[in-house]
Amino acid sequence: MMEKILVLDFGHGLPDPGAVKYVKEYEWTMKIGKEVAKRLPIDIKVIYTRTTDKALDPNKSADLNARCSIANQSKADLFVSIHLNAGGGTGYETLVYSPNKAGNIIHAEIAEVLVKYGVKDRGIKIRPDIRVLKGTKAPALLLECLFVDSAADVEKLKDIGFFNDFCQAIANGIAKFLGVTSSKHIQIANKPKEEIEVAKQYEKDAPISPSFKDAQKWVKANGISDGTYPQRPVTREEVWTMLYRASKVNK
Ligand SMILES: [Zn+2]
Numbered sequence: 001m002m003e004k005i006l007v008l009d010f011g012h013g014l015p016d017p018g019a020v021k022y023v024k025e026y027e028w029t030m031k032i033g034k035e036v037a038k039r040l041p042i043d044i045k046v047i048y049t050r051t052t053d054k055a056l057d058p059n060k061s062a063d064l065n066a067r068c069s070i071a072n073q074s075k076a077d078l079f080v081s082i083h084l085n086a087g088g089g090t091g092y093e094t095l096v097y098s099p100n101k102a103g104n105i106i107h108a109e110i111a112e113v114l115v116k117y118g119v120k121d122r123g124i125k126i127r128p129d130i131r132v133l134k135g136t137k138a139p140a141l142l143l144e145c146l147f148v149d150s151a152a153d154v155e156k157l158k159d160i161g162f163f164n165d166f167c168q169a170i171a172n173g174i175a176k177f178l179g180v181t182s183s184k185h186i187q188i189a190n191k192p193k194e195e196i197e198v199a200k201q202y203e204k205d206a207p208i209s210p211s212f213k214d215a216q217k218w219v220k221a222n223g224i225s226d227g228t229y230p231q232r233p234v235t236r237e238e239v240w241t242m243l244y245r246a247s248k249v250n251k
Helices: 025-038 060-073 103-116 153-158 160-178 185-188 193-201 210-219 236-247
Strands: 002-009 044-048 080-086 092-096 121-126 142-146
Touching: 002 025, 002 060, 002 160, 025 044, 025 080, 025 142, 025 160, 044 160, 080 160, 092 103, 103 121, 103 142, 103 160, 142 153, 153 160
Parallel strands: 002 044, 002 080, 080 142, 092 121
Antiparallel strands: 092 142
């Protein structure tokens, strides 16, 4: 299979933090983008526009031009820019320069997750004024991944179940548009047997030891975690979120 090139753009970067309220946009564009990249088939080569907290240039206009140049010089098959929205609204939307197949396919994948979690689907919007959409030769999308100034939206992003499903949907949409078949087979088939066993432990509905079943029921019932991926390691952020939620139970 021919290798496909995706340029993945984490929006903003210091000194420009993007929108800031309950979370900082530049941090979450990277967080979401990295999780999407992790979930892509290995036949998609991912090129990042930035890999640090910093923008490509402290000058906003030069920064945006540099992002377009990376996409154009790498002969990208697809350019996806990750952003978060602000301004008093709620939900998710896909921005495009003009209606395109990539937008339709990827939005449709994400829309299913929005329905599942009751997040507003704001649709696909035509925005020919946006620099990274206008200045890139490849099909280009800008994903507005919920609102940093909506407490409900940020709660959703911090929900491990939503976050994982949402990022997986973006990855699935990208793979579908690029015509690269689903990742799991390709990635797992190339790995030694022990690694496959470890990977299996991390699956969403991996078996759980009987002594932890009550705890799993309790975290689900009290909205602390959705009870999936019982064997997967947690980040500090996830621990904090779960402790915070647990502190609110029975109050
Ligand atoms: Zn933005």
